[in-house]
Amino acid sequence: MADILSADPFVENHTSVSIDGGFEHAWRYMTDNYTRFQIAAYGSALLHCVSYILISSPSILFRYIPFMDRFKIQQKPLSGANEMKCIRLLLVNQFIIHVPFYLGAYYYCEIINLPFSYETMSSWYITLAKCFACLVVEDTWHYFSHRLLHHKSIYKYVHKVHHTWQAPHGMVAECVHPVETILLGVGNMWGVLIFGNHFILLWAWMFVRLLEVIDVHSGYNVPLNPLHLFPFYGGAKFHDFHHMNLKGNYAPTFTWWDKIFGTDIQYNEYYKMKREEDLKKQK
Numbered sequence: 116m117a118d119i120l121s122a123d124p125f126v127e128n129h130t131s132v133s134i135d136g137g138f139e140h141a142w143r144y145m146t147d148n149y150t151r152f153q154i155a156a157y158g159s160a161l162l163h164c165v166s167y168i169l170i171s172s173p174s175i176l177f178r179y180i181p182f183m184d185r186f187k188i189q190q191k192p193l194s195g196a197n198e199m200k201c202i203r204l205l206l207v208n209q210f211i212i213h214v215p216f217y218l219g220a221y222y223y224c225e226i227i228n229l230p231f232s233y234e235t236m237s238s239w240y241i242t243l244a245k246c247f248a249c250l251v252v253e254d255t256w257h258y259f260s261h262r263l264l265h266h267k268s269i270y271k272y273v274h275k276v277h278h279t280w281q282a283p284h285g286m287v288a289e290c291v292h293p294v295e296t297i298l299l300g301v302g303n304m305w306g307v308l309i310f311g312n313h314f315i316l317l318w319a320w321m322f323v324r325l326l327e328v329i330d331v332h333s334g335y336n337v338p339l340n341p342l343h344l345f346p347f348y349g350g351a352k353f354h355d356f357h358h359m360n361l362k363g364n365y366a367p368t369f370t371w372w373d374k375i376f377g378t379d380i381q382y383n384e385y386y387k388m389k390r391e392e393d394l395k396k397q398k
């Protein structure tokens with residue numbers, strides 16, 4: 116009878132839907148051997164830090180591969196002083212904002228009694244769909260907050276720090292003033308508050324968000340980037356223009372808000388002009 120049930124495609128079988136049985140084993144090992152506090156607070160901070168380094172590594176390595184120069188969006192050289200400023204800001208944000216934030220995440224999990232167990236976990240494709248919904252929510256919050264940060268009366272106090280890098284690279288993604296980390300971080304929480312039904316969403320969403328924000332700051336428009344399979348995904352070319360121009364292209368992920376409010380006009384004109392120049396050169 117048990118065999119018949121497990122063969123039924125309509126009965127959810129966590130072992131068969133997990134990408135790898137190793138994931139189930141690792142998750143069970145973690146929840147059996149560590150407390151909810153250790154997982155939510157220390158585990159999240161560690162995962163954030165390790166993911167950040169791993170995801171931004173390719174765009175750093177690309178600098179040493181001459182073949183990749185053809186995909187570089189801007190050809191500006193990096194300055195050593197800016198590199199040190201970036202590392203300092205990342206450390207400040209990690210210890211002053213992210214560690215206390217993940218301590219708060221633990222108390223959030225306790226208050227709403229968010230499950231951690233493998234048995235209560237949604238299928239991977241449900242979790243992925245929720246991450247996509249979180250991206251849509253975060254993109255909306257980010258677009259309007261970002262426009263506010265560019266208002267001339269407050270720009271120089273907060274957001275100017277992120278615009279130190281006119282030609283960004285992956286590590287720049289979270290090189291922002293601590294006030295900006297808090298303001299834009301609120302946008303990361305809305306999706307979890309709305310769609311969260313298991314602790315895994317916090318980690319999956321954190322990873323997806325880092326993948327997106329580091330990709331758009333990579334400085335490279337690499338062909339066959341799987342993230343471009345998502346309709347309306349702006350990517351590195353779209354956000355790089357914001358760093359170069361200081362105006363327009365305020366949304367981090369999708370292009371629809373900039374299209375609706377006409378804040379992508381300069382971007383479209385710039386690339387139209389570039390295409391025309393390229394055509395003239397070919398003649």
Ligand SMILES: [Zn+2]
Nearest residue numbers: 261265274357
């Ligand atoms: Zn900006």
Ligand SMILES: [Zn+2]
Nearest residue numbers: 277332354358
């Ligand atoms: Zn940026």
